[in-house]
Amino acid sequence: MGEPATKELLSLEDLEAAGGIHTGRKHIVSILVENKPGVLTRIAGLFARRGFNINTLAVGPTDDDAVSRVTLTLDGALHPIDQVTKQLHKLVNVIKIRDLQPDETIARELALFKVSADGGARAEVLQLVEIFRGKVVDVGKRSVVIEITGTDDKVEAFERLVRPFGLVEMARTGEIAISRGRGET
Amino acid sequence: MRAVDALIESLKAEGVEVVFGLPGGANLPTYDAFYDAGIRHILVRHEAGGGHAAEGYAKATGKVGVALATSGPGATNLVTPICDAMMDSVPVVFLTGQVRTELLGTDGFQEADTIGITMPIVKHSFLIQHPLEIPRAIHEAFHIARTGRPGPVIVDIPQDLSRADIPYEPVTDVSLPGYQPTTEGNQKQIRLAAKALANSHRPVVYAGGGVVNANAAEELREFVTADRFPCTCTLMGLGAFPAGHDQWLGMLGMHGTRAANYAMDEADLICAVGARFDDRITGKLSEFAPRAKFIHIDIDPAEISKNVPAHIPIVGDARNILARLTAEYRALDADAGRLEGWWGRIRSWQEQYPLHYDDPQNGEIKPQYMVEALYQATGGEAIVTSDVGQHQMWAAQYFPFSEPRRWINSGGLGTMGFGLPSAMGAAVAGSDLPVVCLAGDGSVQMNMQELATCAQEGIPIKVFIMNNGYLGMVRQWQELFWDRRYSQVDMGSFPDFVKLAEAYGATGMRCESRDTLVDDFRKALEVPGPVVIDVRVTREENVYPMIAPGQPARDMVG
Numbered sequence A: 001m002g003e004p005a006t007k008e009l010l011s012l013e014d015l016e017a018a019g020g021i022h023t024g025r026k027h028i029v030s031i032l033v034e035n036k037p038g039v040l041t042r043i044a045g046l047f048a049r050r051g052f053n054i055n056t057l058a059v060g061p062t063d064d065d066a067v068s069r070v071t072l073t074l075d076g077a078l079h080p081i082d083q084v085t086k087q088l089h090k091l092v093n094v095i096k097i098r099d100l101q102p103d104e105t106i107a108r109e110l111a112l113f114k115v116s117a118d119g120g121a122r123a124e125v126l127q128l129v130e131i132f133r134g135k136v137v138d139v140g141k142r143s144v145v146i147e148i149t150g151t152d153d154k155v156e157a158f159e160r161l162v163r164p165f166g167l168v169e170m171a172r173t174g175e176i177a178i179s180r181g182r183g184e185t
Numbered sequence B: 001m002r003a004v005d006a007l008i009e010s011l012k013a014e015g016v017e018v019v020f021g022l023p024g025g026a027n028l029p030t031y032d033a034f035y036d037a038g039i040r041h042i043l044v045r046h047e048a049g050g051g052h053a054a055e056g057y058a059k060a061t062g063k064v065g066v067a068l069a070t071s072g073p074g075a076t077n078l079v080t081p082i083c084d085a086m087m088d089s090v091p092v093v094f095l096t097g098q099v100r101t102e103l104l105g106t107d108g109f110q111e112a113d114t115i116g117i118t119m120p121i122v123k124h125s126f127l128i129q130h131p132l133e134i135p136r137a138i139h140e141a142f143h144i145a146r147t148g149r150p151g152p153v154i155v156d157i158p159q160d161l162s163r164a165d166i167p168y169e170p171v172t173d174v175s176l177p178g179y180q181p182t183t184e185g186n187q188k189q190i191r192l193a194a195k196a197l198a199n200s201h202r203p204v205v206y207a208g209g210g211v212v213n214a215n216a217a218e219e220l221r222e223f224v225t226a227d228r229f230p231c232t233c234t235l236m237g238l239g240a241f242p243a244g245h246d247q248w249l250g251m252l253g254m255h256g257t258r259a260a261n262y263a264m265d266e267a268d269l270i271c272a273v274g275a276r277f278d279d280r281i282t283g284k285l286s287e288f289a290p291r292a293k294f295i296h297i298d299i300d301p302a303e304i305s306k307n308v309p310a311h312i313p314i315v316g317d318a319r320n321i322l323a324r325l326t327a328e329y330r331a332l333d334a335d336a337g338r339l340e341g342w343w344g345r346i347r348s349w350q351e352q353y354p355l356h357y358d359d360p361q362n363g364e365i366k367p368q369y370m371v372e373a374l375y376q377a378t379g380g381e382a383i384v385t386s387d388v389g390q391h392q393m394w395a396a397q398y399f400p401f402s403e404p405r406r407w408i409n410s411g412g413l414g415t416m417g418f419g420l421p422s423a424m425g426a427a428v429a430g431s432d433l434p435v436v437c438l439a440g441d442g443s444v445q446m447n448m449q450e451l452a453t454c455a456q457e458g459i460p461i462k463v464f465i466m467n468n469g470y471l472g473m474v475r476q477w478q479e480l481f482w483d484r485r486y487s488q489v490d491m492g493s494f495p496d497f498v499k500l501a502e503a504y505g506a507t508g509m510r511c512e513s514r515d516t517l518v519d520d521f522r523k524a525l526e527v528p529g530p531v532v533i534d535v536r537v538t539r540e541e542n543v544y545p546m547i548a549p550g551q552p553a554r555d556m557v558g
C-alpha cells in the first residue's frame, strides 16, 4: 500500500457499509401523516411501485385531528427497512416515521372469528376463548363469533387452535402499536 | 379578486417571468387572467413541448419552470415531461385545469384523474378544494419544487374554484410539517470522509447532476484540486467539472471512457457527489467497483445505500458539504505523492484507450465529427440541448463542457423529443449564449411542432439534426445484440427537414460535406431566428466504447 499518506491514520478496510441491510425479522412501522385526502393512496402507491410488500396496514385517527396514524408491518427479510422508511419520508404528507423496536413496543390487533360450534365442540371452543381471554360476541344455533385481541402471534395461535373445529371465516385488523414509557411514539 | 387573479399574483410573488402553456375549457378562467397578467406566456403547440420547455428553462437557470395545461388530454400530454422532471430532479410547477367540482368523479367531459395518474411521478401534488387554498398551494408548490432534491409539483385547479371571488393575502410561510430537507451535512461524517480520502491510494471523485442542481461546480473544482483526485461525471453532471482539466477522466458509464470506468473498477475509495449509481453507470451491480469503499454525498437520504451500500453517507447540500470537506481535507496535509502510482495507471489507460473514430476525410460526415464541428463553430460558448440516442452520447463524448448548465438533456427517462422544446425554454431564459439543439432525426419529430412557437415568438434556437435516417441507437443494439435484424428502425430520408423548417417559418439548411461543415455551422449560427440544419451523416456508425447491458465495466467493448 506504500507509505502512510497522513498523520491521521485510518484503514479503509475498517469502514463498514451503513444501511441497505436485511434484518430478517418482522418490523412494525408507525407513521404519522397529515390527515389530507389521498395520503393513503400515496403510501400504497409507493409500496406498489417500489415492490415493498406490506403484511398488514391499519389506519386511524390520533389525538390530533390534523394527524392520522398508519401502522404497517413488514418482513425485514424481504426489504432493507431503512430504504422503506427513507422512501416514505419523501412523501411530503408524512410527518414522522418510527421503526418500532420490539422490546419497547406494545402491539395489538383485533380479530373476529366465526367458528362452527355445535354440540360437544361448543364447550371446548368456549374453553379456548377463556384461555385466550377472548369474548364471545354472538351466539348462533350452529356457530359463535369470537373476539380476540392481542399480538399477532396470539391471534395466530388462536386461529390454529380453533381451525379444527371449523373456522367459517375470520377478519383481522392488522396490528396497531405504541411505544412503552412516557415519550411519544 | 377572482381566484385566478390571486393565482397570477401568487406566480408574480414567486418571481415567475415566463410560462409555457396551451388553453382549454377547464383553464379558461386562468387564461382570461393571463390576457393582461404582465407575465410572458408562450403559446406552445403541444403541452409536452410546453412541459419540456419549462424543464429547459429550469435547467438553464436553476429557477422553477412553469407549464400550464387544461384538464383531461391537456394534463395527460404533460405526463412525459412530469416524469422526465422527476427522473432528472428538475424544478417545475405544472398548473393543470380540472373539471368543475360537481363533475369530479363522474367521467365528465375532459375529466382525467390528473393527481392519480401522476402520483408516482411527482415530488408532490395539490388538488385545490377551496379557492382560498390557491395562494398557499402555489407558494408551497414552488417551495417544494425548488428546495431539497428538486422535482415536479402539480397544482390541479377545478374550473369553478378558479372563478370564485376571494380576498388575496400573499403567503410567505410554508406549513409543511412533513417536509424538512436536510441540507447541513454532518460534521463528524465530513471529517471521517476527509480522513478516508487522505488514507486512500486509489481515489475517484464521481459527480452527478446533483452538483449542477446545488450550484456547486466551483466547490467541486476546489475539492478535486485540493489534491490530485481523478474526477469523472455522469451524463447529467457534465460541465460540473471542466472537461479538459488535467484531472478529468471523461464521462463514466455505458458510453463513458475506459479511463473513467477502469478507474472506478480499480478504485479503493469512491467519493460520489449528487449521483445515484444508476444502472447505466454501474453495469453489472454485483461486479461494480469491487475494491472500493464509498463516500456518498446526496441531498436525498433515500439515494444513500439504495443501489450501492455507502460506508460514509453524508446527507445534505453538496455545495456546503464540498466546501467543508475541502477545508477538512486540506487540514490533514495529506501527501500528494501517494497518488503517483495511481495516476501512472490512469495515464496509461488514457494513452492506450482515447476516444477515437475513423474519419476517412472523403467528404463523408462522421457523426462524431459533426459534434466536433459544432464545438469548433461555437468555440464551446453555447448552451447545448440534445435528444436521446446515438447523437446524445456522441455529444457527451465529443463536446467538452467546461461550465455547468450548458448541457441540457434527458438522462433518467431518456425522452426522445426533449431537445427542441428544452432549447426553446433555455433560449427564453435570457442567457447571452446561443442555444443549440443537437437533435436526432427520429427524436426531433416528436416535438417538431414547437418550431412554429419559436418562429412566432422569434426564439432563435439553432437545431442541428444529426440525420442518419435511422433510430440509430436502436439500430446499434439490433446490430450488436440482435444479429443485425434491423426491425422498424429505418426512417429513410423523410421528412424533408429543410422544407419543413421553411413551412414552420424557420430557416432550413442542409449540410452534406465534411469539408465545409465548420463554416456552414458558423453561418447557420449567424442567421437570425430559429434555424434547422439538416446534417447528413454516415448512416451506420456505432457509439463506442460500450459496456454491454448487464456486463461489468471492466469488460467494455469497442
Ligand SMILES: Cc1ncc(C[n+]2csc(CCOP(=O)(O)OP(=O)(O)O)c2C)c(N)n1
Residues within 6 Å of the ligand: B387, B388, B389, B390, B391, B392, B414, B415, B416, B439, B440, B441, B442, B443, B444, B466, B468, B470, B471, B472, B473, B474
Ligand atoms: C419516446 C421514446 N420512444 C422510444 C425510445 C427508444 N429509443 C431510444 S434511442 C432511439 C432512437 C432515436 O433515434 P434518433 O433520434 O434518430 O437518434 P440516433 O440514435 O439516430 O442518433 C429510440 C427509438 C425513447 N428513448 N424515447
Ligand SMILES: [Mg+2]
Residues within 6 Å of the ligand: B389, B440, B441, B442, B466, B467, B468, B469, B470, B471, B472
Ligand atoms: Mg437518427
